[in-house]
Amino acid sequence: MKNIVLGATLLAxxxxxxxxxxxxxxxxxxxxxxxxxxxxxxxxxxxxVAEELMSEYDxxxxxxxxxxxxxxxxxxxxxxxxxGIDALVILPTDPDPLVNAxxxxxxxxxxxTLVDRAPSNNDNAVRDLYVAGNNPALGAVAxxxxxxxxxxxQVVVIRGLPIPIDQQRQDGFDGALEGSNVKVLxxxxxxxxxxxxxxxxxxxxxxxxxxxVVWAQDDDMVVGVLQAIEQSGRDDIQxxxxxxxxxxxxxxVMDGDDMIPxxxxxPPAMIGTAMELTVAGxxxxxxxxxxxxxxxxxxxxxxxEDYYFPDSPY
Numbered sequence: 001m002k003n004i005v006l007g008a009t010l011l012a013x014x015x016x017x018x019x020x021x022x023x024x025x026x027x028x029x030x031x032x033x034x035x036x037x038x039x040x041x042x043x044x045x046x047x048x049v050a051e052e053l054m055s056e057y058d059x060x061x062x063x064x065x066x067x068x069x070x071x072x073x074x075x076x077x078x079x080x081x082x083x084g085i086d087a088l089v090i091l092p093t094d095p096d097p098l099v100n101a102x103x104x105x106x107x108x109x110x111x112x113t114l115v116d117r118a119p120s121n122n123d124n125a126v127r128d129l130y131v132a133g134n135n136p137a138l139g140a141v142a143x144x145x146x147x148x149x150x151x152x153x154q155v156v157v158i159r160g161l162p163i164p165i166d167q168q169r170q171d172g173f174d175g176a177l178e179g180s181n182v183k184v185l186x187x188x189x190x191x192x193x194x195x196x197x198x199x200x201x202x203x204x205x206x207x208x209x210x211x212x213v214v215w216a217q218d219d220d221m222v223v224g225v226l227q228a229i230e231q232s233g234r235d236d237i238q239x240x241x242x243x244x245x246x247x248x249x250x251x252x253v254m255d256g257d258d259m260i261p262x263x264x265x266x267p268p269a270m271i272g273t274a275m276e277l278t279v280a281g282x283x284x285x286x287x288x289x290x291x292x293x294x295x296x297x298x299x300x301x302x303x304x305e306d307y308y309f310p311d312s313p314y
Contacts, residue, residue: 041268143176
């Protein structure tokens with residue numbers, strides 16, 4: 001635990017005065033309900049790490065609450081505040097509507113760790129620690145792999161939703177291809193949904209007689225892409241790159257699947273990292289404030305086993 005924290009590059013530090021390991025401490029964890037693959041992974045890792053932390057620390061209680069929408073999550077956070085939690089770890093369904101509820105917890109002296117999604121004004125006042133994946137790097141790592149592996153490739157792109165996270169990923173991808181001979185044929189939104197991605201890929205297969213590579217921003221969409229390719233009977237597509245690190249895609253990489261040679265991490269396990277860092281600050285008096293941005297690791301056949309969680313739903 002200490003090695004995780006001391007190895008992190010954090011932008012600021014704070015002290016948690018008056019907290020000793022002899023005190024019984026409570027950490028509230030508020031996360032979205034499992035409405036699709038990635039959030040199902042969030043729930044899995046939050047519950048897994050909560051059990052591990054309570055086994056490690058006798059005087060620690062971790063409460064995990066899931067919520068289907070911002071209003072429900074605001075209520076859940078307020079319930080945690082009433083219980084007098086010492087820290088809140090929260091991955092907001094939508095951060096802006098939750099600012100007031102988070103600030104209520106923070107005004108009571110609790111340490112707040114915000115995960116993945118920040119308010120639109122990026123106000124540091126709502127959190128002590130920020131833990132997130134690296135969206136620009138997710139796109140850049142995929143682009144660099146394509147440029148290095150298939151430098152003359154004709155590529156189709158399936159984006160997520162028209163929101164800032166998607167744009168950050170797309171900007172990183174486009175930047176990585178600058179100066180290369182890779183040709184991007186078209187970009188369409190697949191809404192981070194496998195059925196929508198299936199329809200977009202069908203459209204691409206109809207329009208373009210030759211496609212070398214597909215980049216889809218999310219592993220859920222890759223499922224739809226692979227279905228469309230299989231149904232078409234086309235054999236010109238050399239490989240598909242997704243992102244996030246779903247167990248199905250990681251397993252394909254592990255097994256040397258030609259169509260899925262690599263994946264790029266944006267791991268739902270980041271909720272566990274946030275919980276570990278928060279508890280280390282509370283229990284071990286380690287300074288853990290500022291920003292902790294996870295690497296967008298390129299998962300290959302050589303390292304895939306390190307990122308494979310067979311019991312996870314995602």
